[in-house]
Amino acid sequence: MARVEETLKQELIDLLQGEKIVSLITTDKKTKKPNLSIVSWLVAHQDGKTIKFALGHKAESAFNIEETPDLLLGVVGAGSCYSISGKGTVSDVIDKTMKYRIVTVDVESVEDVIFYGGQITQEPDYIKTYDAELAKKLDEEVYEMLKK
Template sequence: MANQVEPRLVQPLIDQLQQERFVMLATIDFETGGPNINAISWIFAKDDETVYFALDNRSRIIQNIKHNHRVAVNIIANESTYSISGEAAIIQERIEGVPLKLALIEMKIKEVRDVMFYGSKIVVEPQYEKTYDKEAAARLDNQVMEAMRKA
């Protein structure tokens, strides 16, 4: 159903956000004041009001969040498209136990909106594959996801 609005994540979205997946993260650019959209994959629903994501701590996204805490995540799941908006904060500048310099970001959810246009559904969700060493990628992904679960 299009344009359904909730104040928190519903269980099917929590379930979808228990593993690495493709999402789009929107922030406000700290220099231009305009929108900035990035694809990310290290995202995890801690509960129905909190989402974590991990980012390279040199990323422009980090600078954007430091200047403006408002963010939105776009996820395609459950045959629809959702906009999850809220406020983000950097809770760890460097995640321990992960070989890369990653920051842990906590997003407190304000609104979850089904934004799929009327009379349609998603029939195939986006998929991706890592193009570098698959074993190294899997090991890193597991380390990052485990660190977010423990946070």
């Protein structure tokens, strides 16, 4: 049986410094059923208890978290799969190059959830298919906000 931790281990903190595919599971505001989305603008803070991620200002996930702050983050990396449970708070709209909302997650538990005998040997990867200069500008802007 997997051991449940109350904070992120350093290996996960190091992994979660942006540009990762992370599953976000919230409770749908209307249906009250689980809602899955993907985030990549995400930073784990060195305290092991805080993760921040950015969403577009009209993201359904932001409205879901405002209604029901309990959430899960699913992470594939650091040799395994992790379920990070916490409570999220959503910022007001931040108007920069685009409009954002920052979600601050207070980590409550971290569980290694890979099946018995499994080990991740390759992390998921992706490319951005929009304007490279805009992508760079947005990334710099967002990560500056998330690291505060």
